[in-house]
Amino acid sequence: MTRRVLIENARILARAKELADEISALCGGEINMVWIAEGAATFASDLARLTSGNVRLSSVKCSTYGAGKSPQAKPKIIGDLSAFAGKKILLVDDILDTGATARAAVSALKNNGAAEVKTCFLLRRTVPSKADFRADFVGFDIGAEFVFGYGLDDALKCRELQDICFNCDD
Numbered sequence: 001m002t003r004r005v006l007i008e009n010a011r012i013l014a015r016a017k018e019l020a021d022e023i024s025a026l027c028g029g030e031i032n033m034v035w036i037a038e039g040a041a042t043f044a045s046d047l048a049r050l051t052s053g054n055v056r057l058s059s060v061k062c063s064t065y066g067a068g069k070s071p072q073a074k075p076k077i078i079g080d081l082s083a084f085a086g087k088k089i090l091l092v093d094d095i096l097d098t099g100a101t102a103r104a105a106v107s108a109l110k111n112n113g114a115a116e117v118k119t120c121f122l123l124r125r126t127v128p129s130k131a132d133f134r135a136d137f138v139g140f141d142i143g144a145e146f147v148f149g150y151g152l153d154d155a156l157k158c159r160e161l162q163d164i165c166f167n168c169d170d
Helices: 009-027 041-050 100-111
Strands: 003-007 030-037 054-062 088-096 116-125 137-142 164-167
Touching: 009 030, 009 041, 009 088, 009 116, 009 137, 030 041, 030 100, 041 054, 041 088, 054 100, 088 100, 100 116
Parallel strands: 030 054, 030 088, 088 116, 116 137
Antiparallel strands: 003 164
16 A cells, blocks of 8 residues: 555644743633543644643543544543543544544533533544534644544554554545
8 A cells, every 4th residue: 555644743733832832822821631441542642732831730541543444333431530520621533524433422521520521633534524512722624534643543553653644545
């Protein structure tokens, strides 16, 4: 397969800095950032480092893709969410596709007492437009390409790549 770069690391980091500035201005001094493992780890780490103020970084687990390239199951959020009761949360995820994971995570956080939940996605798929979820912050809009790198995986591989890539042979 032929791998091509869709978004270079320098563009990702520049956009992460812009998002961090927007988030800092909106959220103020303390930011409770919760990222969805595993795909958002790299993005959340960079975003947390670039955000001013006191950032409390935590993760929850949710897997709907398994080793495939499309959602395989209804999202289930795994992790202790009780620590977020009464807090304003910034939920960070890698990609907004159908919105199912985002809805499940926001619902789980609110059901466990979160005072407010804002969302931030590295990527938002616009073609085909399947999402019926409105994100508060988005890094980049992408099309139908299956992407990997910068924390996103291709059948559990390629998370370590610095850029966001796709296979042109798919």
